[in-house]
Structures are given as C-alpha cells and as structure tokens.
Amino acid sequence: MRISIKFFASLREQLKMEDMDISVESVTTVHDLWQHVVKKEIPDNIMVAINQEYASMQSLVQDGDEIAFFPPVTGG
C-alpha cells in the first residue's frame, strides 16, 4: 500500500527526515509504520494524525493514508 508521511517542527529537525511517499506491505498500525521508517523508539509525547484527524499509535494504517507525526503543539 502507498502511504504519505509528514513530520513537523522540532521532530522533523531532530529526525532529519523530510515528507515522503512510501510503499509498504508489512505495516498494520501507526506504530509499525514509525518503526519501519524511523527505526527508533517513539518519544512519549509525539502526536499523530491520520488524514488530518488525531489518531493513536495503535490506529490502523490503510492504503492512501496521510500520516503526520509531530511534537506537542504550542499555538495561541
């Protein structure tokens, strides 16, 4: 399946990873996807969205999804 992945703010800089489109077969959850792509433990405070809606690390990933990882938000 094809997955689009985005990283934001300090997380993008720490990981030195740019947005990417990848093809994966062995991934079922967001956690699996992180492990497959980043190959490190997920920091506790990382937030995730699937198709621009908040999700969890246990959420299922589907073909065509846009998955975004980001640090705690600091707007306002």
Next chain:
Amino acid sequence: MLVKVTAQAIEPWNILAHYEQQHIQSEHTGAAAVFVGVMRKHNEGDEVKSMYLEHYPAMTEKFLQKLAQKTMQQWDINDVLIVHRVGQLFPDDPIVVVAIWSAHRAEAFTVCRELMEQLKTQAPFWKKEQLHNGEYRWIEKNTHGYIVNT
C-alpha cells in the same frame, strides 16, 4: 462563525469591529468575551528577536473549524470567531484572537477560556524563536492557562 488561519498581519480590534457590524445581532447578544494573544519580547529569560509559527496547512484550519462548530453546538452561545497567525512574527504582533458572543456573561467568559485552552493544547501550530544572540529554539511546551499558586 469565522475561522481563519493567515500569514498576513492581523489587527484584532479591527477584525472584531468589522465582524460585529456584519454578523452580530444586538437584540440577542448581551455579552462578548475576547482573548488576544500577542508575541512577547522575552521568553524564559531571553530576549526574542522573531518567531516562526509553523502549522499543518491541511489540518490546522480544518481542526479549528471543527472546534468552532463543536463549541457552537455544545454551549448556549450566539457566535464564535477564531483568527490565528502563521509565518514570521515579531514582538508585539498579535498571534491569535478568539471571541465569543452570548446572551449572558457566564457563557461568554467560560467558553472563550475553554476554547482557547483547547486551541493551545490541540491545534497543530508550533513556535520557533530566534533569540537576539542568533540562536534558534523550538518552544516545547505551553505556559499554564490558569494561575498556579506557588
């Protein structure tokens, strides 16, 4: 209801005056509560030169739209306004304006506060400061939204 994310400078009081004139019916409204967030010149003991506000274009405005809609449904209020800056900001630049109009003060005060806390903790925005010494740093957490007894 007005929800807007913009890279243009915002003028909160002009936005509010214009919106009130166009959309707020005075016969139903007895209260307005407003929060304006402004960029500070100092943070954590350092002088700040500028700040970059990053967001997630596909998600941020959508999130704020849903937050505003949910707020309208949950509470007995007449209208909601949220305008938030992104991009390059300098000290004294307004960052955000949130306003609630209702029949009575209880809803206006409470909902303006509640909406602002939800925006601060959930809306996808991230601040990166440039200090006067040339250093850049990400702001990693929010300050308290409520007064803390020390």
